[in-house]
Every structure is written in structure tokens, then in C-alpha cells.
Amino acid sequence: xxxxxxxxxxxxEARVALVENGLxxxxxxxxxxxxxYLGNIYKGKVSRVLPGMQAAFIEIxxxxxxxxHVSDIVRKSPEIEETxxxxxxxxxxxxxxxxxxxxxxxxxxxxxPLGTKGARLTTNLSIPSRYxxxxxxxxxxxxxxxxxxxxxxxxxxxxxLDLCGSEHEHGYIVxxxxxxxxxxxxxxxxxxxxxxxxxxxxxxxxxTPGDCVYDDLSLPVRAMRDLMHVDIEKVRxxxxxxxxxxxxxxxxxxxxxxxxxxxxxxxxxIFDLYGVEDELERALVSTVSLKSGGYxxxxxxxxxxxxxxxxxxxxxxxxxxETVYKTNLEATExxxxxxxxxxxxxxxxxDFIDMLTEQHRDMVLATLKRALSRDNAKxxxxxxTPLGLVEMTRKRTxxxxxxxxxxxxxxxxxxxxxxxxxTVSLEIIRExxxxxxxxxxxxxxxxxxxxxxxxxxxxxxxxxxxxEEILGKSIHFQREDQYGQETYDxxxx
Numbered sequence: 001x002x003x004x005x006x007x008x009x010x011x012x013e014a015r016v017a018l019v020e021n022g023l024x025x026x027x028x029x030x031x032x033x034x035x036x037y038l039g040n041i042y043k044g045k046v047s048r049v050l051p052g053m054q055a056a057f058i059e060i061x062x063x064x065x066x067x068x069h070v071s072d073i074v075r076k077s078p079e080i081e082e083t084x085x086x087x088x089x090x091x092x093x094x095x096x097x098x099x100x101x102x103x104x105x106x107x108x109x110x111x112x113p114l115g116t117k118g119a120r121l122t123t124n125l126s127i128p129s130r131y132x133x134x135x136x137x138x139x140x141x142x143x144x145x146x147x148x149x150x151x152x153x154x155x156x157x158x159x160x161l162d163l164c165g166s167e168h169e170h171g172y173i174v175x176x177x178x179x180x181x182x183x184x185x186x187x188x189x190x191x192x193x194x195x196x197x198x199x200x201x202x203x204x205x206x207x208t209p210g211d212c213v214y215d216d217l218s219l220p221v222r223a224m225r226d227l228m229h230v231d232i233e234k235v236r237x238x239x240x241x242x243x244x245x246x247x248x249x250x251x252x253x254x255x256x257x258x259x260x261x262x263x264x265x266x267x268x269x270i271f272d273l274y275g276v277e278d279e280l281e282r283a284l285v286s287t288v289s290l291k292s293g294g295y296x297x298x299x300x301x302x303x304x305x306x307x308x309x310x311x312x313x314x315x316x317x318x319x320x321x322e323t324v325y326k327t328n329l330e331a332t333e334x335x336x337x338x339x340x341x342x343x344x345x346x347x348x349x350x351d352f353i354d355m356l357t358e359q360h361r362d363m364v365l366a367t368l369k370r371a372l373s374r375d376n377a378k379x380x381x382x383x384x385t386p387l388g389l390v391e392m393t394r395k396r397t398x399x400x401x402x403x404x405x406x407x408x409x410x411x412x413x414x415x416x417x418x419x420x421x422x423t424v425s426l427e428i429i430r431e432x433x434x435x436x437x438x439x440x441x442x443x444x445x446x447x448x449x450x451x452x453x454x455x456x457x458x459x460x461x462x463x464x465x466x467x468e469e470i471l472g473k474s475i476h477f478q479r480e481d482q483y484g485q486e487t488y489d490x491x492x493x
Contacts, residue, residue, distance in 0.1 A: 002233035009239035030219035045209035061210030064118040072122035131178040138171035304347035336371035345396020436471040441492035448488035
């Protein structure tokens with residue numbers, strides 16, 4: 001089956017789905033009420049310098065101050081990922097020597113605000129186009145490490161050096177999308193980025209602190225810029241206006257692929273193709289079923305994400321070790337896909353089922369790394385520990401799918417559990433004893449959920465009768481259907 005990009009547009013939301021071989025692999029959302037600031041450039045103002053944290057808080061016009069670490073401040077040529085040995089590290093300077101309170105600074109968002117954290121910033125600006133990333137103020141020419149063939153890397157580097165000349169004012173990174181393109185395509189991008197940078201510089205001169213001087217393209221156009229590659233056979237868009245916008249971008253930058261962009265006019269919703277809507281619903285559930293009968297349990301917390309692999313109903317045909325090995329192999333593909341689909345980042349722990357054979361452990365780890373290699377996000381993977389755990393990190397720039405689509409449960413407040421009716425009934429009895437002895441009243445009224453009141457009248461009736469005799473007060477109960485199970489009021493009358 002072919003790979004496709006599906007773009008669904010409504011007045012309040014744009015959604016992009018990347019489908020590979022009939023399976024949803026990645027989804028991106030952009031809502032009017034949930035703007036992403038990733039890649040935006042602002043003229044900011046330093047509100048506070050924290051020498052102990054080697055960081056500064058920057059006002060950029062958002063609801064929360066943004067965070068700038070000393071490692072994200074330009075002080076040398078940016079680090080370009082190359083196959084050559086890394087340069088010798090230099091000591092980190094003091095943040096107080098680089099920025100001061102009240103100082104104006106031009107910054108770019110590299111991480112959206114997440115939870116209670118403000119946006120993460122850098123002064124090392126970068127502006128992407130279809131084939132290049134523009135690095136103003138540096139002289140570095142790099143090539144994406146995802147282009148594996150050394151001959152192709154050398155060809156692209158040589159073309160860029162010819163285009164830039166021996167003394168060039170700015171640097172560039174050749175993106176993965178440039179694999180196989182000719183010099184004229186890189187030259188077109190270079191001219192476009194040069195003109196864009198001149199416009200940004202003019203905006204910076206006229207801007208006041210808190211102003212945005214550059215914001216990235218809309219999500220549908222970014223999808224063409226970042227996700228389009230030779231294996232994508234169709235880009236289907238269900239909005240005619242957006243289709244025309246995408247076609248104009250495609251005609252300018254990738255004209256050979258213009259015939260792949262089509263307007264989707266079918267009455268059937270576009271995200272019903274390949275079951276995308278159903279896949280999104282399943283991506284919000286913690287359990288992921290495997291074809292063999294095994295399953296994954298994914299638990300996302302503030303500190304890390306854990307993925308537990310279980311054999312479930314799969315018993316295999318030979319022996320336990322073979323069953324475990326087959327389940328773990330299948331789990332590697334499912335894990336890599338779920339990380340992309342759910343956009344899980346930060347620290348990730350995968351708890352594979354214990355394997356006795358070292359060869360099996362090595363094969364599972366190699367299969368996991370191979371499955372992750374299709375992911376555009378940067379990741380690191382450690383060896384399998386003696387407990388069968390794989391520790392890994394995946395770069396997180398925007399909130400996960402769950403955090404974009406969901407809010408904490410108002411009943412359990414995100415804990416995932418609530419107190420039982422019996423536990424709450426015993427809390428009420430303790431509160432009656434405390435309040436009845438402390439305050440003067442002739443009657444006590446308890447308002448609680450129906451489930452809790454039923455437990456008290458059924459299982460705690462003797463205790464309630466004893467309390468009435470001890471306190472010398474009558475106790476009445478009132479069912480409140482709008483109360484949650486943990487909510488109650490004890491009122492003295």
C-alpha cells in the first residue's frame with residue numbers, strides 16, 4: 001500500500017495524518033485555541049537572571065515567561081551533527097556575563113509551553129525551508145545525518161559550498177529532504193531564505209519587546225515542507241482553499257510533486273480513510289493489543305513514560321522462551337509506532353518480558369532501534385538491563401497527543417483512581433464525631449453521593465445509631481446526585 005498524507009481542515013482546527021502502508025503513524029494538530037509557538041522568533045526582554053540555574057526568564061508576550069538556558073545562547077558556531085569527531089568541549093560561561101535584567105534579546109521558541117512550564121528558548125536562530133535550514137550569523141555548512149550515503153553527503157556539501165562561496169556570512173544545514181536533489185533546488189531555497197532573513201531583520205528593528213517577528217507556516221503547508229518525501233504518493237486535503245495554498249507552495253518549491261496534491265471532495269470524512277479516527281481513539285487508551293494476543297500497557301506521567309510488555313493470551317507453539325521472544329519482537333514495532341503516534345517524549349522506560357538468551361535480547365534491541373529509525377524525532381536508546389528494561393529518551397518539542405486532546409478527570413483529578421464508597425463513608429463518620437463534639441447543634445445533616453449514603457445506611461447503620469446516642473444529636477442523610485463519590489458535606493443545624 002502507498003504512503004499518504006491526509007489533511008482535515010475546519011474553521012477552528014487543522015489536522016494532518018501521516019499514513020504508511022495503511023497504518024496511521026503520526027498525527028499533528030493545530031487549533032485556534034491552542035496555538036503552537038514552536039519556531040516563532042520574538043524580540044524579548046530579560047525579566048530575571050538566575051545565576052544558580054545558569055538560566056534567565058524572558059518576557060516574549062505569552063501568558064508565562066519563557067526559559068533561556070546558557071547552553072542555548074549563541075557564543076560559538078552551532079553544533080552540527082556530523083560523522084566526524086566532536087570538537088573538544090569548552091567550559092560553559094556564566095549566564096550573568098551574557099544577559100542582564102531588562103536587556104532586549106532576539107529569541108526563538110524551541111519547545112512549546114508544557115503543563116506549568118513556559119516555552120524553552122534559544123538565541124541560536126534557525127529558519128527552515130524545504131531543503132535547507134538557515135543559520136544566521138554562523139559559517140557552518142552541514143548535512144543531515146539521516147542522509148546515510150557518504151557520496152551523497154559529499155555531493156550536497158560540495159554544492160552548498162559552491163553556492164555560498166569561500167566567504168559566506170551565514171550557515172546552512174542541508175535537510176534530509178534534499179537527498180537526490182540538484183543544485184538549482186538548493187539555490188532556490190537559499191535565495192528564498194536570504195530574502196526572508198532580510199524581512200525578519202527589518203521587523204526586528206521596528207519591533208518592541210514581546211512582538212513576534214517571525215511565525216512559522218500553517219500546519220498544512222508545514223506538512224508539505226517537513227513530511228513530503230518520495231514514498232508519499234498522495235496528499236489529500238478536504239478544504240479547497242487550503243488545497244490551493246498547498247499547491248502554490250508545492251509549485252514554488254517541489255513542482256515535480258504537484259500532481260500528488262489533490263482536493264478530497266468525497267462525502268465520507270477524510271479521516272475515516274484507513275480508520276484514522278478510530279486509531280486516534282485507541283491512541284488515548286493505555287492498553288495496545290498486539291496481533292499475537294499480547295499487549296502493551298502505556299503509562300504517561302509527568303516524570304517519564306513507561307511501556308510494559310505482556311504475553312496476554314499468546315502461548316506460542318514451542319516453549320516459553322520462544323513465546324517471550326516473539327512477543328518482544330512484535331512489541332518493538334508497536335512501541336516505535338505508539339511513540340510517534342502519541343508523540344511521547346522525555347524519558348521512556350520499556351519493560352520487555354525477561355529473556356534468558358543473550359542473542360534474543362540483542363535481536364530485540366536491534367529491532368527496536370531499526371523501528372525507531374523511521375522516527376523524525378531525535379532519540380537515544382540504552383542497552384537492555386538485567387531486569388529486561390530499555391531506557392531511552394525521545395526529544396519532546398510539543399505536548400503529547402493525550403495532553404493536546406484531553407484534560408485531567410474532574411472526579412479523580414488525574415490520579416486514575418477514586419476512593420471507594422466505604423472509605424468515604426468512614427471519613428464521614430469520623431467527621432461527624434469530630435464536629436458533633438466540637439460544636440453545639442441539635443441535628444446533623446450529611447449530604448453525599450447516593451453510593452456513599454447507601455453504604456452508610458446499609459453497612460454503617462449500627463455505627464450511626466451509636467453515634468446518635470453518644471452525641472445526643474439526630475443524624476440525617478441526604479442523597480446529592482451531582483456530588484462526586486469523594487465529595488460530601490457535614491452540616492450542623
